[in-house]
Amino acid sequence: MSGAVSGGPLLSVRDARVGFGTVRGLLRAVDGVSFDLQAGRTLGIVGESGSGKSVLVRSLIGLVGTGSGAIVGGEVRLDGQDLRGLSAASFRHLLGRDIGIVFQDPMTSLNPVMKIGRQIGEGLRLNRGLDSAAAARRAVELLVEVGIPEPERRASQYPHELSGGMRQRVAIAIAIACEPKLLIADEPTTALDVTVQRQILDLLQREQRERGMAMILITHDLGVAAGRADDIMVMYAGRAVEMATTREIFRGPRMPYTEALLRSLPRLTDPTHTRLSAIPGRPPDLARRGTGCSFAPRCTYRSGRCEAEEPVLSREGGRGFACFNPLGTSGGAGA
Amino acid sequence: MSASAAEPAIVARRGRPLSWALALPLAWVALVVFLAITADWIGLPDPAAQELILRRKPPSAEFLLGTDNLGRDMLSRIIYGGRTSLIVGICAPFFGFLIGGAIGMSAGYFRGKVDLLAVGFIDILLAFPTLVLALTFVAYLGQSLFNVTLALGILSIPAAARVSRANTLAWANRDFVLAARTIGASNWRILTREILPNVLPAMFAFWLVAVSVIIVAEGALSFLGLGIPAPQPSWGGMIADGREALDVAPHTALIPAAVMFLTVLSLNFLGDMVRNLVDPRRSAL
Amino acid sequence: MSDLLRMTDLNVEYPVGGGRHVHAVSDVTLAVRKGETLGLVGESGSGKSSLARALLQLPPPKAGSVLFDGNELTQMRGEALRAVRPRLQMIFQDPIASLNPRRRVAEIVAEPLVVSGVRDPAERTRRVRAVMEAVGLDPDVVWTRRPHEFSGGQCQRIAIARALVLEPKLIVCDEPVSALDVSIRAQILNLLEDMKARFGLTLLFIAHDLAVVKSVSDRVAVMYLGRLCEVADSASLFATPAHPYTAALMAAIPVPDPDIPLGDTKLRPGDPPSPLDPPSGCRFRTRCPHAEARCAAEVPPLREIAAGREVACHFPLIG
Structure with missing residues (x-):
């Protein structure tokens, strides 16, 4: 891949869409959903179950494919390279080398029948061309780095021999092994x-911080x-609100949903x-979305316009919110 | 691809017609069952009436499926034979599932000693060579529709017990069972009201498959001469009879074999279908 | 205030194969006073759920006594125990798994009435409708529907209705909101508070989320690897934790405020030990910043260090 486009964002997402036929x-x-992520920054994506936060990020990196019946749209650029046009094989290459991922449950993301050292070294052999001995040495170094005691012994163990916290450390070691530019942590x-x-x-x-990676949390x-x-994107019913x-966000939320969430x-x-x-109330049924703002039925500030028209994410002084009746900058919740 | 462009395709998928893989087996099984029930009233010739002059006739306008070694009408015998095969095929696993299901559910629910005992009993039953056991049983008690059904029913106990035990184990650990205990529900009530309704769908799917297995087993017994006694027709018996004239009148063996094949295949299809309907739903809940 | 429930020297063990046993709960003595909410806090492996099941006798504890409303539950069997059960109900963590997917909502809520011998169907219908309205469910809408047609929050309301329909004295709430979304959590917590006031309930509220526990509990008990660390009234426990583990828990909570700096848990590095092989003496000593030789040798007893404050530590942070 070519070097970073100077000044541009590391990750740029425009109008991302994922639909499932049911x-x-x-x-x-x-x-x-559209957003930019600069190198070295951490973007927190918060939302409740069904808000689309996990699906969004998985679709960006090709983990929600058309094979699963999903319809994926929009534009995604990593370091200027268009990711939507990539073949499945190129994506596999990209994951692990340029993008590291840590999932919620390390028990399912780790291979239960492969020794830990080998799992960490695998990406190094594939992407960095290290031989087995060098990969094994590097795997032990990585185990030290993620704070696992007795790294040599642990490297020759299987995932089930480790505690949950240890397994997640191993998953992090795998994710950072090839020095990715972007680390994605999905409910880690x-x-x-x-x-x-x-x-x-x-x-x-x-x-x-040490590696200067960008992170999506x-x-x-x-x-x-x-x-x-560093920055937060709040999602509700499939949209960035x-x-x-x-x-x-915490001192002066503009979108009533953010405020309500903080207050609850x-x-x-x-x-x-x-x-x-x-x-x-509760979040809407995503298969039966009506007109207007998805949060309107639960919102204390709603007006007639909210039910008729859908607010788009408007930007004001570097921050965005999707609301016709945004809250003032003062008097935010939780202050 | 944009989301809106693909929308019509998805909407169209919703109105998908009944799949052929489901419709054909269902139609065949329905036909067999319907004919077996109405056999006495649709003007069929006596399946036992012999006409030796007209033996081994190929299918014709007069005898739609031809005649057998003794000049009996094959169509009539297939339909009446279907009645026998269905009675055995439906009743034997029903009996087996009643006993096996009760054993399996008790084992899966009470665990401990009950489980140990039940699993031991199942293993002993499974250790016997199935067909030999059925042969011995029928030879000893005498050939009759009831005894054949009973023998095959006993043979289906272990499988039924295993399926119900595995399902019960999965359901008995759910919180709603614990909730029933906290309100003081008796074990009997928990088994029948909380667990049974959840185990039944899986049992039903398996029962459909068991019916087909028993129909084949009954055929094997008849083939070995220990099935339903003559002159009562059964598919297995007809195949056994037809075997003698395979060279001159192959239809006498092939037609009942084909009918049995289609019925067993259809039942297996339906069983798989029901199981697919039951399983994802269970994991989704 | 008198004790509605009193557990004394409760011990729970599970076989884990190979002839080994896990000591899920060891020598716990704890009382729940009439009319209060007692919060029980602990991480996974702390034995808090085992404790809840043992006090309901599902299954009975290996040793110890459970005195509830004048009945010694561990000595009761069969019919006698069944007669007490309606007064002692439970709400579960996973609201969907706690409802039978094959039964209709009205049947589920009426089941306790059927089991406890309310024979008159009209009477049952009346009581089911009343309790559904109390928990914020519209009986006409939910009556014939099945659990999978509802969201987690609605299912938890159904489960609460089922627990309330027999008018129990004590409800054990085992992580009742941890499976729910943030925006639904507050609804259910408020509902539990309302129901407590309306029906004069006593609650044993089990959770791992300290902020949730604090918002509902009058007193709080903290468990670690099967033993009690600390029992105190809510205000003093959160103001000045006496046990180093309580202090570490509080420092570890992610606070939804970027201006509050992350607290220092002061924990020694390393993971929690396995409940299969707990450390000798004080079970927290392997991670405790204040551990000394004595902590490995002697099990610290739960002792009173101030009025209403009990702590099991050789070197408590206060007193």
Whole structure:
């Protein structure tokens, strides 16, 4: 691949769409999402289940293919290279070399019958042309780097012999083995305990900074995003509804959904039995989307226009929100 | 490709007509069952009436499927034979599933000693050579429709027990079973109200396959001369009779063999279909 | 306030094959007072769910006593135990798995009434409708539908209705909101608070999310690898944790505020030990920043360090 286009974003996504044919009609899982990601920055994508955050990112890197009955549209460029035109074989080459991925459940993303050292070294042999001995040496170094004690012994073990936290460390070692430019972490700590989650997030953040990688951190946990992301994209019902720096999102959300989400969280600073401000209703059926804003039925600020017309993500001073009645910059939730 | 351009294709897929793979087997099984039930009223000649002058006639306008070694009408015998084969094929696994299902569900639900005992019993039954056991059983008790059905029914117990045990194991660990216990429901109530309705669909799919297996097994018994006693027709018996004249009148063996083949194939198709309907749904829930 | 439920020296063991046993719960003594919500916090392998099942006698604990509403549950069998069950209900983590997919919603909610011998169908219908309305379900809409037609949040409402229909005294809530989406979580937590007030319930609320536990619990118990670390009223526990593990848990929670710096868990590096082979003495010592030789030798007993505050640590952070 050619060198980075100077000044341009590392990853550029325009009007990404993913649809699935179902018995009830076309389910628009991702409906026209655009964003840019600069090298060295972390983008947190937050949303609830069904918001399309995972499908969006998987579709960018060719993991949601037309083979699964999905219809994928839009434009994706990594370092200026158009990814949509790539063959399946070129994609395989790209993953692992330029893009590293860490999934939610390391038990399913690791090969249960292959030794850990070999799994880490595999990408190095394929993409970097290392011989087996060199790949094995590098695998042990990587195990040290991700904080696994007794790396030589662990390298010759199988995934089931490790704890959940250790397995996720191994998955991270595999993802960063070939020095990718972009690291995608899809709910990397959801299956882990709080204390282990903390260690894994620290590790991810350290690797991202030291290597100058760009990172996409997909999470449903606003707390995780708050502590680790530079920018945040909030997704609801397949669309990006707000995009801003992390501080702006938490200090002064413009989109009512973001505000409602932040308000509904129980907080340690509140006394016991504080009534939570719940969001009424539930997310829409993506196969039966009506006109207008998807959040309108649950929104306290809705007006007639919200039900008739669909708000597009408009940009104002570097931040974007999809709302006709945006909240003022002052008086944000959680402040 | 844009999403909107592909939309019509997907909408069209929704209105997909009944697949041939489902319609043909269903139609064939329905025809066989219908004829077996109405055999007495559709003006068929007596399946036992012999006319030695007209033996081994090929299919003609008078005898649609020809006649057999003793000059009996093949069509009539196929239909009445279908009745016999279906009675055995449906009742034997039904009996086996009743007993085997109860054993398997108890084993999967209670675990522990009950499970150990049940699995041991199943393994012992499975260790016997199946056909030899059936032959011994029928030879000892005497050939009759009831005894043949009973023998084949006993043979289907282990398979039924295994299927129901595996399914029960999967369902008994679900939280709704625990929820039923927290309200004080008895084991009997939990087994019949909570677990059975979930195990039944898988059992039904397997039962369809078992019917076809039993029809073949009954054919094998008849072929060996220990099936349904003559002159009552059965498909296996007809194939056995036709075997003597394979060189001069091949239709006497091939027609019942073809009918049995189609019926067994159709039942297997339907069984697979039902299983596919049941399985993804279960994993989705 | 009197104790509605009292567990004394509760021990739960599971066979794990090869003749080995996992000690899921070891010597837990804990009381739930009438009318309160007791939060039970712990990570996976802490034994919090095993504890819940053991107190419901599903299955009974290996040793120890469970005194509920004047009945010693561990001594009861068959009919006698079945008669107590309606007063002691449970709500599960996975709302969809906790409902039988083959039964209709009305049947599911009415089942406890049928089992406990309410024979009159009109009476059953009346009570089912009332409890459905109480949890925010429209009886006319949900009556004949099946669970898979509903979202997780709606299913949890159905499960809550089933637990409430017998008017229990205590409900064990085992991670009732952790499978739900953020925007639905608050609805269900509010509903539980409302139901508690309306029906005069006592709750044992099990969760791993400290913020959720704090928002509903009057008192909180913290478990680690099968043992209790700390029991205290909610306000003081979160203001000044006494056990190093409680402190680490609190520091590890991701706070939804970018201006609050990440806390320092002070944990020693390394993963939690396996419950199959817990460390000697204090089970937290392998990760504890304050561990000394004594911690490996002696199991710290749960002792009172201040009024209403109990901690199992040789070197508590306060007192």
